[in-house]
Amino acid sequence: MLSPDEIAAREFVVSLRGYDRDEVHAFLNRVAEDLRAARARRDAQLQLGVLSAWRCGGVAARRRVLGREPRCPQARCRHNDHSGALTLSEPFPSGHEVPPVRLGCTCATVPVMEPTG
Secondary structure: OOOHHHHHHOOOOOOOOOOOHHHHHHHHHHHHHHHHHHHHHHHHHHHHHHHHHHHHOOOOEEEEEOOOOOOOOOHHHHHHHHOOOEEOOOOOOOOOOOOOOOOOOOOEEEEEOOOOO
């Protein structure tokens, strides 16, 4: 599967009667943005499924873990990360129930287990 960056960076050979270069690049950029948005929606749905599985498994709390991409941590991501453990029904301070907070976000949530003693 092509990545959004591969689509956006694709170059085409131009001939005398070739495609309009600007039109091709505009289209590829649009495709790349659409693919990024689709991946973000997919990732959010996956995280909602994980959250549901945790509820069924008796997990009571979770916390946010910052992603490692260069754009992180944004203020929203840092604030979510510093919020500590939250119940599964509480949204993070950004208002999001699950990551991603924005396109390209690689933050995640992890269950918080009760210490055994």
